[in-house]
Amino acid sequence: MPQFFLNKRLIILLVSIIILVALIGFSLSGRSKLSWPEQFIKDTTGWVQTAVSRPTHYVANFFENLKDLQNTYTENKELKSRLDELARLESEVQKLKKDNAELQEILDIKDSLSAFEPKQATVIGRNPDKWTELLIINKGTNDGIEKNMPVITANGLIGKVKSSQSFTSTVQLLSSMDPTNRISAEIQAGGESIFGFIEGYDDEKGLLMMKRIPSDAKVKKGQTVISSGKGGVFPKGLLIGKVVEVAPAEYGLTQTAYIEPGANFDDIEHVMVAKRGSIQPELEDMIDDKEEEL
Template identity: 40%
Template sequence: MRNKRLFILMIGLILFIALMGFTLGRTRLTWPEKFLSDAFGTVQGTLYRPVGAVADFFRDLGRLSDVYKENEQLKQTVAQYTQDQIRFNLLEAENKQLKEDLHFTEEQKKMDKYRYLVAQVVGSTSNPYEKTITINLGSRAGIKPEMAVRTVDGLVGLVSKVKTFTSTVTLITDLDPSSSKGTPVSATFLGKPESFGIIEYDDVTGTLQMTKIDERDKPADGDKVITSGIGSLFPKGIIIGEVKSSQVGDFGLTYTAIIKPAAKFDHLREVMVIVVPEVKEP
């Protein structure tokens, strides 16, 4: 049995050596070899195309995922840039406004020795019969009732209610001097220190008026109207508006002037509470 195995091994070795000797040094293939080579190449090409397509598909998916991530990152960058730009614009506008307020405050300090507390408007009433706004300063910041309130443009109103952190401001369009609880706003014309009048609001016409003007102080269109500081809670020298037109008043002895308010009541965002130095009693 062992000799038989040895005989088969020798025959196989002889055939292998003969095959190597037969093929060694040849440059041309026999037709069986060509057939097997072509068949293997065809099968290999047939299998490679779908496998390559699948590989390319998954590779493209990977690239698509990378593109998606880059796109998301770019969107976030653009959004952040837009937000930063908005924040920059807001800060720039706020800085400009604060500079104007500071300049205004310093100039007024030199003139009238008033102090100003800058406050933000945080609310307004929708009641047409009670025109008020709410500011974000209260008693903790030193706000007291009956303090005058203005903007850089002009007079706004009077503090009517004070809480710890907020206060209610009644607009001058709601300070009815004819009411028992009304607060008259005494006014004068800039450049005419002897002139005098009372500021009222006409609900019918929706206009601000200066009444009881002496016939010797006939108003002219464009005259600046300011607080006189006489007999009222409002300190002197605060711009109220300018004269649009005028007409003869009571019995032809006085004039009534229609006033265009200096303050923009529809766009109140920031106001200043006027702190008047207390007069020490002797």
Template identity: 35%
Template structure:
């Protein structure tokens, strides 16, 4: 009750001050000087107006800050959405570039070999316990596939050979297979003098990550990083298929030759599309 009385009295006093200020302003034009009551009332009115203005200004500033905060929040949401769209578009661009590069390699492979016919195939089955040994493709004798034909990737990297053929599918023996009789691949090492050294790829390392090229002459200076490709001798694998690169060299088991450890170029852990290679008329 007391506070209500005080508020009423303050409101009444404020009203009187405003009325008095209005009267003094209305009659000030008729006089050349301001009397001391006018100065006192003017100062009081100014004080009351300042007392009323400061809370109003603070409230206005508070709501202004709220509007600014809302604008910042909305701008932040727009930026987040734009950033998300950017990353999504970038991912799509990367996928398209990868697909474009894959198709370019396939087109180049289909056009480059002479005297060879390529049969495209998809990998349709791989067993976990035989992951480094065999895989199944979706082409067979109906598409011209025959036993012992070479199988390569879009990079012309040797994968292995056709081991068994059905009407519309075939089983491919990988380079790193250790569960079947290994096939000797006649190969040569490029970049070693005018006559590349020859050897036979007929062994697989215990971890099935590399193969061994044996029977290399002791006189050749073979360094890691050199490319190994099929020689074409023997008639099983056409010449020029890339086997991989030399990772290390050691003395052969007979003590009279060298053995090169070769890491396959083909990513045998991740094969989706391959090509069966046959000679024209084969």
């Protein structure tokens, strides 16, 4: 009995090998049509491959896209950093150009201050109070800066030194609301000079007010206003601005001219202090007796 089963197993194995070889040989033959078992196996295998390959490709593409996205983010971050650096450098270049132009213009006006010793200074602070309109500059008594010295930019007169310390000074702008802030001025009207005082600032219009102009003076729009130089405190001929409007003063005894400043009071970085040279003794007495110019 055991021998029978052993022979039976051998026979089954041999038959299976023969069938397998036959199937292999049959599949390798030049048939134009597969048998249904072969077709079933191929279809099943293809379906399984399709079912497995699609999610596999999806996952692979997902991670590939994720990597590309990360690379793109890194590149964009680097480009943004470079653009920010270029923008910063461009801003610095423009500021340096602006500063250079302002300093050059300030140097160009030195020739008109022959009786004065110009001192270049830089604004290092500003009081936000519109009533006082004060600047802090980086020059003081150690540099020869004193109270009431005129302060100018390349575009004209902006104010005076209100007080001075060893290394810094406080400058009061013409646009200050302080009623004691005034300067003797002159309107150039052809060959004629019309005198008055810059005292007051119309904050709503953004214009300086030149008061005490004679009622019969022929003041016209567009005429240039300069410092008169009276009293010897300020140089004569410093540009203040241009007339844009004229109106009768209270009681009609004088006129008031509204002046557009030559300098931009909101954008001041570099200034020049006109340090007085030697003033004759009689002029010093006149300065003490006259009203404070500014």
